[in-house]
Amino acid sequence: MRYSGFRVIKEALTGHKGWTPAWRDPEPQDHYDIVIIGGGGHGLATAYYLAKEFGQKKIAVLEKGWIGGGNVGRNTTIIRSNYLLNGNEPFYEFSLKLWEGLEQDFNYNAMVSQRGILNLIHSDAQRDAFIRRGNAMILNGADAELLSVDQIKARYPFLNVNDARFPIKGGLAQHRGGTVRHDAVAWGYARGADSRGVDIIQNCEVTGFRTRNGRCLGVETSRGFIGAGKVGCAVAGASSRLMAKAEMRLPLESHVLQAFVSEGLKPVLPGVITFGAGHFYCSQSDKGGLVFGGDLDGYNSYAQRGNLPVVEDVCEGGMAIFPMLGRARLLRMWGGIMDMSMDGSPIIDRTHIDGLYFNGGWCYGGFKATPASGFCFAHLLARDASHPMATAFRFDRFEKGLMIDEKGVGAQPNLH
Amino acid sequence: MIIDHPLLGPRDSAEFTYLGDASLIDRPDGMAETAAEAFYAYQYLRDNPAGLHRELWYHEAGDRSWLVVTRDTVTHEIISVELARDVARARGRSR
Numbered sequence: 187m188r189y190s191g192f193r194v195i196k197e198a199l200t201g202h203k204g205w206t207p208a209w210r211d212p213e214p215q216d217h218y219d220i221v222i223i224g225g226g227g228h229g230l231a232t233a234y235y236l237a238k239e240f241g242q243k244k245i246a247v248l249e250k251g252w253i254g255g256g257n258v259g260r261n262t263t264i265i266r267s268n269y270l271l272n273g274n275e276p277f278y279e280f281s282l283k284l285w286e287g288l289e290q291d292f293n294y295n296a297m298v299s300q301r302g303i304l305n306l307i308h309s310d311a312q313r314d315a316f317i318r319r320g321n322a323m324i325l326n327g328a329d330a331e332l333l334s335v336d337q338i339k340a341r342y343p344f345l346n347v348n349d350a351r352f353p354i355k356g357g358l359a360q361h362r363g364g365t366v367r368h369d370a371v372a373w374g375y376a377r378g379a380d381s382r383g384v385d386i387i388q389n390c391e392v393t394g395f396r397t398r399n400g401r402c403l404g405v406e407t408s409r410g411f412i413g414a415g416k417v418g419c420a421v422a423g424a425s426s427r428l429m430a431k432a433e434m435r436l437p438l439e440s441h442v443l444q445a446f447v448s449e450g451l452k453p454v455l456p457g458v459i460t461f462g463a464g465h466f467y468c469s470q471s472d473k474g475g476l477v478f479g480g481d482l483d484g485y486n487s488y489a490q491r492g493n494l495p496v497v498e499d500v501c502e503g504g505m506a507i508f509p510m511l512g513r514a515r516l517l518r519m520w521g522g523i524m525d526m527s528m529d530g531s532p533i534i535d536r537t538h539i540d541g542l543y544f545n546g547g548w549c550y551g552g553f554k555a556t557p558a559s560g561f562c563f564a565h566l567l568a569r570d571a572s573h574p575m576a577t578a579f580r581f582d583r584f585e586k587g588l589m590i591d592e593k594g595v596g597a598q599p600n601l602h
Numbered sequence: 603m604i605i606d607h608p609l610l611g612p613r614d615s616a617e618f619t620y621l622g623d624a625s626l627i628d629r630p631d632g633m634a635e636t637a638a639e640a641f642y643a644y645q646y647l648r649d650n651p652a653g654l655h656r657e658l659w660y661h662e663a664g665d666r667s668w669l670v671v672t673r674d675t676v677t678h679e680i681i682s683v684e685l686a687r688d689v690a691r692a693r694g695r696s697r
Contacts, residue, residue, distance in 0.1 A: 426650035435647040439622065440675070485620045486675045488652040493603055493678070495616040528646045584646040597645050600620060 189293055208373060209380035214387050217413035218246045220567055221405060222420060223392050223428065225249025227258035227368075227553065228545055229420035230375035230386070231560020232567070234292065237382035239561070240568035245384045246414075247376075248407060250391035254372030257423055260490075260522035261553040262445050262479050264458050264469060266303045266363035267328045270319045273578030273590035274531060275326040278551075280575045281558030282328070282362060288557060294374030296366050297472065302457040303363035304333070304342070306507070307356040312462055316358040323360070333357040342459070344510065351506055352463035363458060365469050371556055394431045395542065402432075402541040418543045418567050420559075423523035424488075425546035432539055436546070437528040437584050439599040442487040442521040443479065443550050444496055448514040450474030459507070466503030468511075475517060478504055482524070482550070484600040491521045524550050529589035530602030534562050534572070534579045543567055544581070549602055605671060606683050610664060617663040623648055624656035624670045627690050652676055658686060 187193070187206055197204050220236060222229045225247045236242040247253075265285050267278035289296050307313045320330035335347050338357050347354040376386055387409070394406040395417070404413035421428050426436050455470040468478035480500035483492040497519065504511045527533065527547035532555065534545050545563045548555060562576035572580075578590055584597075595601040603615040630640035652675055659669045668686035673679065 424652075426648070427652050430649075435643075435649060437646040437648070439648055439650050440652075485615075485673075486622075486650065486655055486657065487678065488676050489678055493615070495614075585642050599622075 189295075208377040209386050212385045212387065214246065214248075214390060214407070214409055214412050215385065217244075217404070218385070219244040219415045220246075220418065221412060221414035221416070222247045222418045223405065224419065224421035225253035225376070225386060225388065226256045226420065226422070227254070227372050227375065227556040228422065228548075228559045228563065229418075230254075230372055230379055231556050232418060232420055232545070232563045233384045233386075234375045234379040234382070235561045235564035236568060237379055237384055240564050242568055243383065245379070246412065247379065247384060247386045248390045248392055248405070248412070249386070249388045250408075252388050253376050253386060254369055257522045257524075257552055258372045258556065259369055260445070260520055261368055262467065262469070262477050263365045263368045263471070263553065264303065264363070264467070265298075265366055265554040266360055266458075267554075268303065268305065268319065268323055268330065268358070268360050268363065270322045270592055271590050274592065275322055275328065277558055277562070277575045277579075278555065279323075279326050279328045280561075281555050284557035284561065285366065286362070288374070292374045292378035294370060294377060296370040296374050298364070298366050299472070300362050300364040301469075302359060302361045303460070304338070304457060305358045305460045306354050306462040307358065308352045308354060308463045310355070313356055320358050329360055329362050331359045331361065333359050342456070344454070345507070346509075365458065365471070367472075368553060375560070392428065392431075395539070397432075397539055400538075400540055402539050414541070416541050416543065416567055418545060418563060420545040420563065422525040422546045422548045422552055425525045425544070429537075429544065432537065432542060434537060437581075438525045438547055439486050440488055441482045441484070441524050441526045441600060442489060442492045443482050443524050444492040444500070444519060444521045445477065445479040446500065446519045447471070447478075447517050448476040448511070449517045451476065451514060454510070455508075461503050461507040464499075464503035464506060466500060466507060468504065468508065476511065476514060482526070482600055483521075487521075488523055489521065490523055524548070524552075526599035526602060528584055528597040528599060529591040530593060530595075531590035532559070532579050533581055534559065534566060534576045535581045536566070537581070603678055603680060605659060605669065605680060607661065607664070607667075607669065608683055608685050609667065610661075613661070613664060615659075617661060618659040618669075619662045621658040621660060624658050624686075624689070626658060627670075627686065627693065627695070654681065
């Protein structure tokens with residue numbers, strides 16, 4: 187069924203009896219050409235692009251719980267492509283371009299809102315770094331604009347540029363950045379994949395891989411063995427746990443990242459703003475809640491909840507840049523588990539087992555990467571070759587010294 | 603989280619910084635034939651378990667000792683705390 191304004195009117199006049207479920211609930215078959223493990227944003231996007239762009243048939247997505255219940259449902263919904271390094275920036279710009287056409291492409295309202303993102307500058311050194319980053323973005327076809335203090339005052343009159351503890355000296359804006367309704371991304375990809383014949387199998391946990399002579403034959407699951415020509419793993423947050431079943435040790439640590447949302451307010455905050463003198467970023471959801479976050483808790487965790495020192499740190503950052511935040515009550519806070527890689531960049535690559543492919547290590551940049559991650563992983567699965575935008579995201583980059591370390595902090599996952 | 607320091611008693615985890623897996627104590631032999639592979643695994647690869655995890659914490663805002671904390675990564679419960687010095691010596695390290 188195609189969604190449209192006409193359809194809404196027709197259904198309104200006929201008692202809304204014509205709507206059907208957005209995706210089926212099929213029983214798993216014995217064998218698929220391609221099995222994707224993980225029904226999150228990346229796994230569903232991979233299945234969608236495999237079916238739509240790469241002409242693959244007989245695809246299944248296996249999800250241990252319900253689709254979209256992991257990090258695609260637990261993020262701060264920001265999309266942007268303001269990276270510096272060559273391995274990253276073209277990929278994230280590719281992703282942003284896919285976001286721009288996504289809703290028409292999969293015929294679902296994901297509420298993609300290009301309301302802009304502003305990174306604030308508080309020192310001369312930071313200005314130099316942001317000018318360099320802005321130039322890298324422009325060289326890779328993204329948009330970037332260095333804003334003066336006067337321009338920032340005109341656009342964001344509530345910001346205190348002079349008398350604050352960290353006066354604002356400028357900002358780097360990406361006007362095409364913004365926010366997306368995160369759950370709708372999972373649902374839209376699920377619906378688009380399902381309508382092209384992909385089996386989305388929920389409540390189906392993978393418990394092991396069946397391999398013979400170095401080749402993956404399929405997966406053992408809580409609903410029995412499922413044979414597969416190729417298996418793609420897209421379970422960021424649980425990557426080490428899953429790949430341990432294939433006797434792989436990954437260049438990853440799992441860390442918890444907390445996020446917060448205030449009570450609903452009238453429109454007060456246009457776009458996304460990041461504080462440059464601490465780690466704090468904030469946007470206002472369409473429901474009115476201020477959605478914000480900051481640093482990782484900093485220790486290995488699978489708990490999906492964090493501790494109070496980081497709550498205090500994030501709220502201090504918030505109060506430093508938006509003192510008005512102190513008048514709003516906190517509605518909810520939650521934690522998500524991040525695959526923190528050793529250089530802060532992701533991995534989309536083959537493994538040492540033929541027919542077993544890996545997508546993970548998204549650190550806390552996974553949501554904005556969803557479309558490009560799915561597209562590039564589908565390319566790798568369908569053609570057995572890396573997509574040109576994702577050639578740098580290899581497993582062996584650590585062994586070969588080809589790290590993509592945006593911050594240059596080295597192999598310390600909790601600092602990325 | 604409260605880390606029960608062997609010398610100082612219970613301390614807030616905010617006083618500490620976190621390094622990572624306690625296997626980082628076992629630095630490979632740089633002169634060995636297989637040093638390149640060993641250092642790659644030492645530096646970059648991690649077990650990253652869900653459950654009990656032995657890990658290194660540094661008491662930066664305290665007595666600056668290194669601790670080996672055994673903690674459950676699913677519940678954040680801290681099971682035991684040892685001085686990293688004692689752990690290293692028990693493994694035959696002299697310093």
